[in-house]
Amino acid sequence: MSISLNNISKSYKKLKAVQDISFDVNPGELFGLIGPDGAGKTTIFRILTTLLIPGEGTATVAGFDVVEDYKEIRNSVGYMPGRFSLYQDLTVEENLTFFATIFGTTIEENHDLIEDIYVQIEPFKNRRAGKLSGGMKQKLALCCALIHKPKVLFLDEPTTGVDPVSRKEFWEMLKRLQKKNITILVSTPYMDEAALCDRIALIQNGEILEIDTPEAIVNKFPKTIYNVGADNMYKLIQSLQKYKYLYSVFPFGEFVHYTDKRDSFEVADLRSYLEKEGLVNISIEVAQPNIEDAFMELAR
Amino acid sequence: MQLKINDEISSPLWELEWKMKRFIGFIKKEFYHIFRDRRSLFILFGMPIAQILLFGFAITNEINNVNIAILDHSKDASTGEIINKISASKYFTVKQILTRETDIETAFKKGKIKAVLNFEKDFSRNLIAEKRATIQIITDATDPNTANSITNYINAILQNYQQEKNRTIAVEYQIVPQTRMVYNPELKSVFMFVPGVMTIILMLVSAMMTSISITREKELGTMEILLVSPLKPFQVIIGKVVPYIFLSIINASVIVLLSIFIFKMPVQGSLFLLGLESVLFIITSLALGILISTIAETQQAAMMISLMGLMLPVILLSGFIFPVASMPVPLQIISNIIPAKWFIIIIKGIMLKGVGMAYVWKETLILIGMTIFFIGLSIKKYKIRLE
Numbered sequence: 001m002s003i004s005l006n007n008i009s010k011s012y013k014k015l016k017a018v019q020d021i022s023f024d025v026n027p028g029e030l031f032g033l034i035g036p037d038g039a040g041k042t043t044i045f046r047i048l049t050t051l052l053i054p055g056e057g058t059a060t061v062a063g064f065d066v067v068e069d070y071k072e073i074r075n076s077v078g079y080m081p082g083r084f085s086l087y088q089d090l091t092v093e094e095n096l097t098f099f100a101t102i103f104g105t106t107i108e109e110n111h112d113l114i115e116d117i118y119v120q121i122e123p124f125k126n127r128r129a130g131k132l133s134g135g136m137k138q139k140l141a142l143c144c145a146l147i148h149k150p151k152v153l154f155l156d157e158p159t160t161g162v163d164p165v166s167r168k169e170f171w172e173m174l175k176r177l178q179k180k181n182i183t184i185l186v187s188t189p190y191m192d193e194a195a196l197c198d199r200i201a202l203i204q205n206g207e208i209l210e211i212d213t214p215e216a217i218v219n220k221f222p223k224t225i226y227n228v229g230a231d232n233m234y235k236l237i238q239s240l241q242k243y244k245y246l247y248s249v250f251p252f253g254e255f256v257h258y259t260d261k262r263d264s265f266e267v268a269d270l271r272s273y274l275e276k277e278g279l280v281n282i283s284i285e286v287a288q289p290n291i292e293d294a295f296m297e298l299a300r
Numbered sequence: 301m302q303l304k305i306n307d308e309i310s311s312p313l314w315e316l317e318w319k320m321k322r323f324i325g326f327i328k329k330e331f332y333h334i335f336r337d338r339r340s341l342f343i344l345f346g347m348p349i350a351q352i353l354l355f356g357f358a359i360t361n362e363i364n365n366v367n368i369a370i371l372d373h374s375k376d377a378s379t380g381e382i383i384n385k386i387s388a389s390k391y392f393t394v395k396q397i398l399t400r401e402t403d404i405e406t407a408f409k410k411g412k413i414k415a416v417l418n419f420e421k422d423f424s425r426n427l428i429a430e431k432r433a434t435i436q437i438i439t440d441a442t443d444p445n446t447a448n449s450i451t452n453y454i455n456a457i458l459q460n461y462q463q464e465k466n467r468t469i470a471v472e473y474q475i476v477p478q479t480r481m482v483y484n485p486e487l488k489s490v491f492m493f494v495p496g497v498m499t500i501i502l503m504l505v506s507a508m509m510t511s512i513s514i515t516r517e518k519e520l521g522t523m524e525i526l527l528v529s530p531l532k533p534f535q536v537i538i539g540k541v542v543p544y545i546f547l548s549i550i551n552a553s554v555i556v557l558l559s560i561f562i563f564k565m566p567v568q569g570s571l572f573l574l575g576l577e578s579v580l581f582i583i584t585s586l587a588l589g590i591l592i593s594t595i596a597e598t599q600q601a602a603m604m605i606s607l608m609g610l611m612l613p614v615i616l617l618s619g620f621i622f623p624v625a626s627m628p629v630p631l632q633i634i635s636n637i638i639p640a641k642w643f644i645i646i647i648k649g650i651m652l653k654g655v656g657m658a659y660v661w662k663e664t665l666i667l668i669g670m671t672i673f674f675i676g677l678s679i680k681k682y683k684i685r686l687e
Contacts, residue, residue, distance in 0.1 A: 049528045051686040070684075071530075079528040085521035089336045090329065101325030102531050104318040144525075 001060070002027045002152055002183035003048060008057035010043050017043040018206040021057070025185055025199075030178045032197035033187035034291065040206040041187040042082055045156045048185070049079045062151045078150030080141050082157040082187075088130030092121055092140055095129050096147060103148030113180060114143045117173055135166025142173065146182075153177065155186040159193065171196050191292035202295050209298040214291055221289040221297060223247060223259040226267070230279040239277040243270070250296055255283075257293055322531070326539035333513065334543060340509060348501045348551050349558070355493035356563050363449045368415045369396035369407050374423035378433070385461055386417070391453050408440055415439045415450050483652045494559040495647040496620030498552060499640045502578065503614055506548050506585030507592065508606035514540055514593035515602040524686065533684050541586050548582040549575075568654025574647065577660070580667055581643040587674035588639070594681040614640040642666050 003025035018040040025031040046052040050070035064072040159167040195214045202209040230236040240249045247259040387394045418436035427433040441447040517523040559565040596602040618640040642663040649655040
């Protein structure tokens with residue numbers, strides 16, 4: 001196991017940050033922690049990167065205990081905290097050189113590992129890190145976390161506050177890194193990114209709701225989801241919420257995701273109800289459930 | 301392949317080289333921070349020069365060209381001589397000649413004059429006939445120190461005049477006090493301020509700047525990355541401290557050079573010893589800075605603790621401005637725990653009295669003891685994790 005958590009709990013004074021968390025990450029796996037802000041993702045990262053001591057339970061990273069062997073872990077992992085944590089007053093190149101130096105390596109030595117990413121920020125190598133765009137900052141931070149060829153890479157919300165194009169690029173990079181045999185634990189509040197992981201843990205209020213592959217989690221979804229659309233989105237949601245057979249309704253892009261309480265559900269019933277409510281241009285179609293639906297269902 | 305890597309890592313030479321490179325890399329980064337931040341550059345280099353010049357030129361207890369007024373009811377030979385003598389000295393300028401007693405109050409209220417000399421009627425005649433004549437010296441005591449000095453200076457001039465007059469006459473008994481001010485014969489206040497300012501600057505640069513630079517890493521989150529790296533906490537601290545030792549030494553030299561060349565302050569003792577003691581005090585202050593950074597979580601907190609916790613006691617209790625001996629006993633006891641007090645004693649001794657180690661070993665030992673205590677406490681309090 002590259003990462004292994006056994007019944008980890010952690011409290012800050014009275015607040016329970018994480019409770020009884022257990023999961024394993026296999027070598028070379030891209031594992032995602034998916035959950036909203038405040039779910040406890042950062043606490044898990046800090047425990048695994050030896051920055052916090054777990055209140056209860058044990059955890060190992062690359063075979064080392066997070067409490068006993070913290071020095072070994074610090075030598076062999078790469079960590080990118082949630083907040084941009086590089087030196088803003090140093091240039092791109094100076095930051096990279098600095099992190100290479102403290103890990104006892106050089107940019108040249110591990111150039112092949114960061115090459116794909118570095119070529120994108122190289123045109124700005126003399127620019128101060130504080131003056132980079134959000135996406136560039138994250139790419140630089142990733143380079144810095146990778147510069148010493150870590151066995152395990154911890155990325156805490158690497159795409160938060162990054163534009164959609166850069167987010168996509170970032171995930172493509174992670175996929176390539178994975179092929180170079182680096183175990184990656186990544187957290188994100190974006191459900192659409194979850195599908196890009198090998199396995200994910202859905203986490204809320206410090207507890208794990210489910211651990212599985214994204215496909216399996218979606219397939220386990222117990223209901224049929226309908227994409228419902230109408231001209232007046234606001235009124236549509238209001239009307240659906242009053243509908244006596246409603247199981248759940250969430251806005252999703254230009255549609256709402258609707259599930260029904262009944263097993264034998266007739267689309268026509270719903271349509272006539274909505275027409276009676278005065279909605280026009282009604283469309284109702286069966287939709288593929290996604291991670292967000294699964295999360296909402298599990299979090300109920 | 302795997303074997304080869306292990307071989308390299310275990311080789312002591314490789315490890316030493318790596319450690320050196322890492323250390324130099326870290327220090328290079330610190331210098332980037334310092335030289336790219338205008339505020340810290342100003343504190344480092346602008347402040348020492350500004351402070352020493354301010355204290356040297358502007359803030360002074362000496363009196364020079366004090367404006368006075370004369371109310372002369374006699375207007376005879378003796379009063380004329382005395383007035384001439386007073387206005388001839390560089391300390392006083394006769395600004396106003398008053399004619400009535402009631403003018404005195406108005407003159408003071410205007411605030412232009414600091415003292416009035418009121419000669420009685422028939423001054424010369426009284427002096428010759430009755431062997432005594434009176435001058436009233438009225439001073440504006442809103443500033444007690446200046447008022448005191450003015451009275452003393454005028455008294456001295458009058459005494460001098462009296463002695464000159466008496467020289468021709470044989471007096472039966474006469475006590476002539478011969479005062480001699482040693483170590484600072486001209487009573488230049490800059491001599492008193494230089495050691496104090498040097499102490500403040502070294503304290504400020506070393507303690508405040510290091511504590512701010514360490515807490516900045518905490519505040520910006522970079523400490524998190526440094527902790528999750530092979531760098532050991534003490535290596536981070538040493539890397540933070542070394543640039544400031546270097547800069548503080550430069551600062552101390554600039555202050556000493558300024559005081560020698562601009563204020564003509566003699567350094568009586570050994571410059572080498574002065575240097576050594578300064579380095580010791582720099583290390584004491586750095587240790588305090590590290591200690592502050594283990595307590596403070598933000599740069600602002602570090603700055604407040606440094607200013608309130610270090611600067612104020614240094615200014616008020618170290619004997620820099622107010623002599624420790626004339627403080628109430630509880631404050632005298634508290635002043636003992638202030639490192640600056642001991643350093644001021646040491647450098648005053650070396651710079652003004654020219655004493656050697658034989659006279660300051662006790663103070664030196666106290667500083668060393670304090671340094672070890674601060675370092676020990678910092679190591680104990682230093683967090684290898686986030687909590």
